[in-house]
Amino acid sequence: MSNVSVRSVDAVPAPLLRAGKFLFDWIPLVILTVLWEYASGTAVPAEILPPPTRVVGEIQELIVSGEVYSHLFTSLFRIGVGLGLSIAVGVLLGIGMARLDPVEDFFEVLLALTYPIPKTALVPLAILWLGVGTETAVLIVFLACLLPIVLNAYNAAENVDKNLVWAAKMMGTDGRQLFRKVVIPATIPEILTGVRQAIPIAFIALVSAELIASDKGIGYLILTAGQVGNYPTMFANIVIISAVAFFAVRGYEILRERVLVWT
Amino acid sequence: MTERTLDGHVSISNLEKVYDDGAERTTAIKDLSFDIEGGEFASIVGPSGCGKSTLLYLVAGFLDETSGSIEVDGDPIDGPGTDRGVVFQDYALFPWRTVMENVTYGLEEQGYTKEERRSRAQKYIDMMDLSGFEDNYPKELSGGMKQRVGLARTLAYDPKILLMDEPFGALDQPLRESLQDQLIDIWGDLDKTVVFVTHDVEEAVYLSDTVMVMTRHPGTKKNVTKVDLDRSQTREAIITSNEFTETKNDVWKSLREETQPEVQP
Numbered sequence: 182m183s184n185v186s187v188r189s190v191d192a193v194p195a196p197l198l199r200a201g202k203f204l205f206d207w208i209p210l211v212i213l214t215v216l217w218e219y220a221s222g223t224a225v226p227a228e229i230l231p232p233p234t235r236v237v238g239e240i241q242e243l244i245v246s247g248e249v250y251s252h253l254f255t256s257l258f259r260i261g262v263g264l265g266l267s268i269a270v271g272v273l274l275g276i277g278m279a280r281l282d283p284v285e286d287f288f289e290v291l292l293a294l295t296y297p298i299p300k301t302a303l304v305p306l307a308i309l310w311l312g313v314g315t316e317t318a319v320l321i322v323f324l325a326c327l328l329p330i331v332l333n334a335y336n337a338a339e340n341v342d343k344n345l346v347w348a349a350k351m352m353g354t355d356g357r358q359l360f361r362k363v364v365i366p367a368t369i370p371e372i373l374t375g376v377r378q379a380i381p382i383a384f385i386a387l388v389s390a391e392l393i394a395s396d397k398g399i400g401y402l403i404l405t406a407g408q409v410g411n412y413p414t415m416f417a418n419i420v421i422i423s424a425v426a427f428f429a430v431r432g433y434e435i436l437r438e439r440v441l442v443w444t
Numbered sequence: 445m446t447e448r449t450l451d452g453h454v455s456i457s458n459l460e461k462v463y464d465d466g467a468e469r470t471t472a473i474k475d476l477s478f479d480i481e482g483g484e485f486a487s488i489v490g491p492s493g494c495g496k497s498t499l500l501y502l503v504a505g506f507l508d509e510t511s512g513s514i515e516v517d518g519d520p521i522d523g524p525g526t527d528r529g530v531v532f533q534d535y536a537l538f539p540w541r542t543v544m545e546n547v548t549y550g551l552e553e554q555g556y557t558k559e560e561r562r563s564r565a566q567k568y569i570d571m572m573d574l575s576g577f578e579d580n581y582p583k584e585l586s587g588g589m590k591q592r593v594g595l596a597r598t599l600a601y602d603p604k605i606l607l608m609d610e611p612f613g614a615l616d617q618p619l620r621e622s623l624q625d626q627l628i629d630i631w632g633d634l635d636k637t638v639v640f641v642t643h644d645v646e647e648a649v650y651l652s653d654t655v656m657v658m659t660r661h662p663g664t665k666k667n668v669t670k671v672d673l674d675r676s677q678t679r680e681a682i683i684t685s686n687e688f689t690e691t692k693n694d695v696w697k698s699l700r701e702e703t704q705p706e707v708q709p
Contacts, residue, residue, distance in 0.1 A: 342536065344536035345536055347506045347530065347532075347536070348530070348532065348536045348538070348597075349549075350506070350524040351505075351506075351525075351526070351530050351603075352526065352529075352550035352553050352601055353550065353553035353554060353601075354553055363538070366538070366540040369540075442581065443539050443540045443541075443581040443582075444539070
């Protein structure tokens, strides 16, 4: 009892601590924004580096006019499909490689060789096959996200605690059940880590692909605004997609915490 | 062979286990024969690396013997089976399952209904003083509690033979002692054969009817000591008794020769 009262005198209330940490976390961004505002029009001409206040106005306009939504929706759709496909294929491939030697031998060299290739370098080729548009963008997102997901699933399935498998076997689990009841749950945390790594990669790959060739999407807006010298719009779109990516990752992390209550 | 009244008789004969990784052959166990009666509490002590855990996992059916045989009630074992239950040193609880879900696992596999599973599991959860923690995940438990869950999980599906691999090795002394006493009580009530691997001589003698000392690499049976203690006494009375001290010293000396072969007389 006395312990509790002593602690409550010393400790800063938790909500206050959280608020403090939150403010602290954002200090670098605030400094950067202030410097940017100051540099624009002094160190760098405002035409090529529009100040944040101008960019914010532009973002407001894009949102109010509704112009940005269909492009944002297109970009998010491409990310969703590409990432979804890479999760489905990547998890199967990763676990398959860990459990079956022929699958491992078949894909190991291929994966090692393709890992360092910047996937956006494949855009020109993908355009030849699939044309300019959603298919190409989806393919690039899929390829870029596949490796972190495969590698995490592969590692996890390869390192399932032997004692857990033995414990299940001694209680009568075998074959496919062993897979469902032990291997899958044991690998889920690392699969979800792979997906976490893949989300920002998906945004990078998508915007890059759309910048090279596209008919729609945020990357397309950035490209066209840049080409006509409309830098406030260009920056506005960069800020919008960054914010969306940031909240996508944060949202995903909250979801992951909910799913993995046991870790 | 003596008339046995209980199931769970383990008969090990001429057992040999060789690990072969292609480049090197390592003999872990050689020419080992050992009989454990149904309902007996047998401990295996030996220097580290003598293959005592390997022996336990061979009996569990997790590993395959190179030659020789292991029979349970006259039948050669063929892989893991629900007649044998292992209690692991590192607990090996399923981290994604709550305490209740861990303890019901074996019953789930045997096809009990949900109500039956829960009521059976509850009995062992209560027996292990885990009431109130049914819905906790293993990460939320201390080491001692985790091992009690491990024990409850294995007891719940009612194997005839408990195979325990240094189950209390990671716990501190007071906790070890209380779990040892709990284990003796359970063993007295449940008519199970126990094969208990440990490197702690005092623990082995305190718990067992029989203590087998294994030789250093390659592991084989060195000697078997029968322990005759009146287990109705308190721990203090047993530990301070002459019989206990003498038996413990005998086993200790025998083990000492294996850990320090150069100082043999």
